[in-house]
Amino acid sequence: MADHGxxxxxxxxxxxxxxxxxxxxxxxxxxxxxxxxxxxxxxLARLPEPGRAGQLAAVAADAYGAxxxxxxxxxxxxxxxxxxxxxxxxxxxxxxxGPTYAEHARAAALAGxxxxxxxDFSALSHADLAIVVNPNxxxxxxxxxxxxxxxxxxxxxxGGLLVVDEAFMDVGPMxxxxxxxxxxxxxxxxxxxxxxxxxxxxxxxxxxxxxxxxEHLDAGFGPWSVxxxxxxxxxxALGDTAWQEAMRRRLAAETSRLDDLLAxxxxxxxxxxxxxxHVTTDEAAGLFHALGQAGILVRNFTARPxxxxxxxxxxxxxxxxxxxxxxxxxxxxxxxxxRAAALR
Amino acid sequence: MADHGxxxxxxxxxxxxxxxxxxxxxxxxxxxxxxxxxxxxxxLARLPEPGRAGQLAAVAADAYGAxxxxxxxxxxxxxxxxxxxxxxxxxxxxxxxGPTYAEHARAAALAGxxxxxxxDFSALSHADLAIVVNPNxxxxxxxxxxxxxxxxxxxxxxGGLLVVDEAFMDVGPMxxxxxxxxxxxxxxxxxxxxxxxxxxxxxxxxxxxxxxxxEHLDAGFGPWSVxxxxxxxxxxALGDTAWQEAMRRRLAAETSRLDDLLAxxxxxxxxxxxxxxHVTTDEAAGLFHALGQAGILVRNFTARPxxxxxxxxxxxxxxxxxxxxxxxxxxxxxxxxxRAAALR
Numbered sequence: 001m002a003d004h005g006x007x008x009x010x011x012x013x014x015x016x017x018x019x020x021x022x023x024x025x026x027x028x029x030x031x032x033x034x035x036x037x038x039x040x041x042x043x044l045a046r047l048p049e050p051g052r053a054g055q056l057a058a059v060a061a062d063a064y065g066a067x068x069x070x071x072x073x074x075x076x077x078x079x080x081x082x083x084x085x086x087x088x089x090x091x092x093x094x095x096x097x098g099p100t101y102a103e104h105a106r107a108a109a110l111a112g113x114x115x116x117x118x119x120d121f122s123a124l125s126h127a128d129l130a131i132v133v134n135p136n137x138x139x140x141x142x143x144x145x146x147x148x149x150x151x152x153x154x155x156x157x158x159g160g161l162l163v164v165d166e167a168f169m170d171v172g173p174m175x176x177x178x179x180x181x182x183x184x185x186x187x188x189x190x191x192x193x194x195x196x197x198x199x200x201x202x203x204x205x206x207x208x209x210x211x212x213x214x215e216h217l218d219a220g221f222g223p224w225s226v227x228x229x230x231x232x233x234x235x236x237a238l239g240d241t242a243w244q245e246a247m248r249r250r251l252a253a254e255t256s257r258l259d260d261l262l263a264x265x266x267x268x269x270x271x272x273x274x275x276x277x278h279v280t281t282d283e284a285a286g287l288f289h290a291l292g293q294a295g296i297l298v299r300n301f302t303a304r305p306x307x308x309x310x311x312x313x314x315x316x317x318x319x320x321x322x323x324x325x326x327x328x329x330x331x332x333x334x335x336x337x338x339r340a341a342a343l344r
Numbered sequence: 345m346a347d348h349g350x351x352x353x354x355x356x357x358x359x360x361x362x363x364x365x366x367x368x369x370x371x372x373x374x375x376x377x378x379x380x381x382x383x384x385x386x387x388l389a390r391l392p393e394p395g396r397a398g399q400l401a402a403v404a405a406d407a408y409g410a411x412x413x414x415x416x417x418x419x420x421x422x423x424x425x426x427x428x429x430x431x432x433x434x435x436x437x438x439x440x441x442g443p444t445y446a447e448h449a450r451a452a453a454l455a456g457x458x459x460x461x462x463x464d465f466s467a468l469s470h471a472d473l474a475i476v477v478n479p480n481x482x483x484x485x486x487x488x489x490x491x492x493x494x495x496x497x498x499x500x501x502x503g504g505l506l507v508v509d510e511a512f513m514d515v516g517p518m519x520x521x522x523x524x525x526x527x528x529x530x531x532x533x534x535x536x537x538x539x540x541x542x543x544x545x546x547x548x549x550x551x552x553x554x555x556x557x558x559e560h561l562d563a564g565f566g567p568w569s570v571x572x573x574x575x576x577x578x579x580x581a582l583g584d585t586a587w588q589e590a591m592r593r594r595l596a597a598e599t600s601r602l603d604d605l606l607a608x609x610x611x612x613x614x615x616x617x618x619x620x621x622h623v624t625t626d627e628a629a630g631l632f633h634a635l636g637q638a639g640i641l642v643r644n645f646t647a648r649p650x651x652x653x654x655x656x657x658x659x660x661x662x663x664x665x666x667x668x669x670x671x672x673x674x675x676x677x678x679x680x681x682x683r684a685a686a687l688r
Contacts, residue, residue: 004567009395024390033389044573045377046368047544051353076420076547079566103566110563200391201572203420219454222423222447223348227571228545229388 005299005309006200011292018295023318024311026297028137028168028276030251031314033198034237043228053226056234063238064179064191066208071182073217074226078167078192078205082107084220085188088213089161092128097121097143099304100133101165121147124162125154133165134176138299138309139271139278140168145176149184156186163188170196170244171251171274182208193230195275196247197237204230251275254312257319262310265326272309279308287329294325349643349653350544355636362639367662368655370641372481372512372620374595375658377542378581387572397570400578407582408523408535410552415526417561418570422511422536422549426451428564429532432557433505436472441465441487443648444477445509465491468506469498477509478520482643482653483615483622484512489520496522500530507532514540514588515595515618526552537574539619540591541581548574595619598656601663606654609670616653623652631673638669 003010005026011018057069066072075081082103086094091112096104098117108115113129121143124130130151134143152162164178166189178189189208194200204226207217218225226234237243251274258277259269267287269277276299281287288300288308299309313319347354349370355362401413410416419425426447430438435456440448442461452459457473465487468474474495478487496506508522510533522533533552538544548570551561562569570578581587595618602621603613611631613621620643625631632644632652643653657663 004391006391007394009393027391029389029391031389033385036385036388041377041380042545044380044543044545044577045373045375047348047350047371047373047538049353050351076424076571077568079568080420080424082566083564107566194391199388200568201386201388203392203568203571220427222426222451224421224423224544224547227420227547227574229573230571233388 003302005297005311008297011297015292015295018293020295023296023313023321025313025322026299026309027200027311028273028309029195029200029311030198030247030275031312032247032250034233034240034243037236039229039232043232046228048224048226048228048231050223052231052235056226056231056238059235059238060191060206063241064206064208065174065177066179067183070211071208071214073207073209073214073221075205075207075217075221076226076230077194077203078165078190078207079103081190081205081207081217083110084217085163085190085207086111086113086129088188088216089129089159093126094129094131095124095127096131097124097133097136099139099301101137101167104131104133104163104165121151125151127155128158128160129163130155130160131163131165133167135168135173135273137168138276138301138307140273141271142173142176145178145181148176148178149181152178152181152184152187156184161186161188163190165190167192167195168273168275171248179208182210185210188213193234193238196244197233199233199237202230202233203227204234248274251312258310258312261319261323261326265330267308267326269310275312277310279310280306281308282306283333284308286333290329290332291322291325294321294328296322296325347646349641349655352641355641359636359639362637364639367640367657367665369657369666370643370653371544371655372617372653373539373544373655374542374591374619375656376591376594378577378584378587381580383573383576387576390572392568392570392572392575394567396575396579400570400575400582403579403582404535404550407585408550408552409518409521410523411527414555415552415558417551417553417558417565419549419551419561419565420570420574421538421547422509422534422551423447425534425549425551425561427454428561429507429534429551430455430457430473432532432560433473433503437470438473438475439468439471440475441468441477441480443483443645445481445511448475448477448507448509465495469495471499472502472504473507474499474504475507475509477511479512479517479617481512482620482645482651484617485615486517486520489522489525492522493525493528496525496528496531500528505530505532507534509534511536511539512617512619515592523552526554529554532557537578537582540588541577543577543581546574546577547571548578592618595656602654602656605663605667605670609674611652611670613654619656621654623654624650625652626650627677628652630677634673634676635666635669638665638672640666640669
């Protein structure tokens with residue numbers, strides 16, 4: 001399996017002597033989860049009611065700005081939708097705007113496409129399947145909605161499909177979302193529930209598409225694709241706009257704090273969203289290991305050794321451990337730099 | 345969507361004036377669920393740990409009698425595996441031993457097969473994809489393991505595949521399970537967690553197959569296919585053999601009680617498992633409606649109007665409501681019969 005953030009098992013095997021508990025900054029999952037609530041036993045015991053799934057689709061359409069629940073397909077996590085969505089067009093050329101989340105390339109290849117991934121947006125219009133993560137993970141790059149709609153129109157004329165993964169669009173800029181545009185056809189938008197609501201273990205995600213595609217995706221998963229707990233949390237949390245607005249402000253404030261902290265230690269963020277920050281530095285490998293030895297896991301990238309991604313600390317204790325570890329690393333690093341200079 | 349048991353929304357729309365709460369006997373889900381326990385918040389908040397999924401695969405291999413966890417693929421419910429498993433062989437002829445659970449025919453058609461469903465076991469050996477539900481739902485028919493292994497061998501010689509859905513094999517006869525035989529290749533066995541453990545809302549199921557097929561299924565679902573709660577319940581409940589053995593005895597005793605009750609009211613069961621009983625009667629439609637008006641939902645079948653399936657009542661109150669409703673129906677029915685005779 002490809003490497004992903006979020007595995008403390010992997011962290012422990014890399015850094016056997018690190019102090020516990022781990023501070024996990026390796027994901028873009030909100031550390032402040034939607035408030036947990038008790039579920040009636042029937043939610044676990046009984047098959048999910050079809051009517052409840054319909055209700056979640058309606059709440060999701062509202063929350064994400066789709067024109068009707070007929071544009072929504074439910075899934076136990078967005079991840080499981082990727083190969084299905086890539087199979088909506090017959091095997092051909094898939095072009096992914098990258099670098100980005102690695103699972104898109106894997107899913108497109110699995111669906112039989114020849115896959116290219118690169119930074120050239122204009123190359124996407126020649127593909128049969130174009131995939132854009134917006135905002136992008138891990139660097140936060142935004143593609144304007146107008147550009148995506150032009151791309152979708154070009155693809156549509158040739159029977160192609162545009163997939164926009166809006167896993168981090170909950171923290172904006174929401175005006176660039178294509179959830180309201182899927183009625184034009186040839187567009188599938190993916191939305192993830194677990195990241196912004198901090199409930200990744202629930203497994204809940206959505207595809208927004210034409211009613212025909214949404215129905216096709218639903219049929220492929222069959223009845224009861226989403227668990228009882230995921231239905232109940234989805235209905236409550238997606239309908240709770242007050243929590244969502246307050247959380248967006250909170251995450252923006254914490255992101256500013258993280259940016260200040262990183263900049264103060266000589267590794268300023270050069271992108272990201274309010275759920276993670278992206279850093280580019282020649283010292284990435286050393287910093288990854290220094291933090292790991294202090295029991296702090298950040299995300300590194302095999303193919304891009306100068307990049308790191310920092311998620312948000314969960315609470316004051318974690319902030320202080322991060323600050324302390326960054327200080328130790330900077331002092332050691334600068335000391336080493338000074339010594340190296342003295343030797344010249 | 346096809347009709348299924350377990351929807352009280354459907355029950356309420358059919359029988360608007362029925363007393364609440366409903367007694368739902370329309371599924372084969374164990375009404376005595378595995379004891380609920382508190383989950384740490386991290387199980388909902390964090391992405392499921394890959395190591396925990398590996399642990400569940402190991403416990404499942406043990407519990408279901410597979411020779412190693414490499415033969416196990418996890419899924420958020422067996423339902424979602426059906427179209428994937430049907431796609432393991434290229435579109436051809438699918439033959440289903442039936443009548444049986446309707447979703448198999450739907451999934452096989454979705455995967456591009458031409459589908460036949462019928463009672464002739466020998467016809468299965470000419471198919472590219474053969475599907476047997478064992479024990480069968482809804483009539484409990486058992487196909488001996490030896491016959492299935494012969495069938496699998498015949499199919500394998502031609503590159504075909506045998507799928508055995510053992511959703512109700514937890515209540516036996518377990519010696520007929522093919523979970524230990526999947527290493528021969530050309531066999532996929534499906535096991536459902538939610539039915540026997542009474543936790544259908546969790547969404548957890550398994551495919552047992554050759555390591556190559558198991559890996560292919562896992563890759564198609566991607567990482568984190570199973571939710572945190574499903575992983576934790578799966579690991580605990582599948583490892584709890586004492587609970588399983590006691591539950592098998594309890595369900596067998598309750599099945600005897602249900603058989604006695606049905607026979608005493610002139611509608612003896614003619615098949616089933618310890619999780620449901622099957623009744624064939626000319627009075628099926630009338631009985632379905634009489635029970636529905638009393639707030640008791642049983643399973644009827646559009647294509648077989650003389651068949652009904654009864655799940656087990658959850659507790660003494662439900663048993664008494666069932667007995668009372670059956671008595672009223674029988675008295676009314678016999679009275680009607682007498683009146684009809686008098687008019688001749």
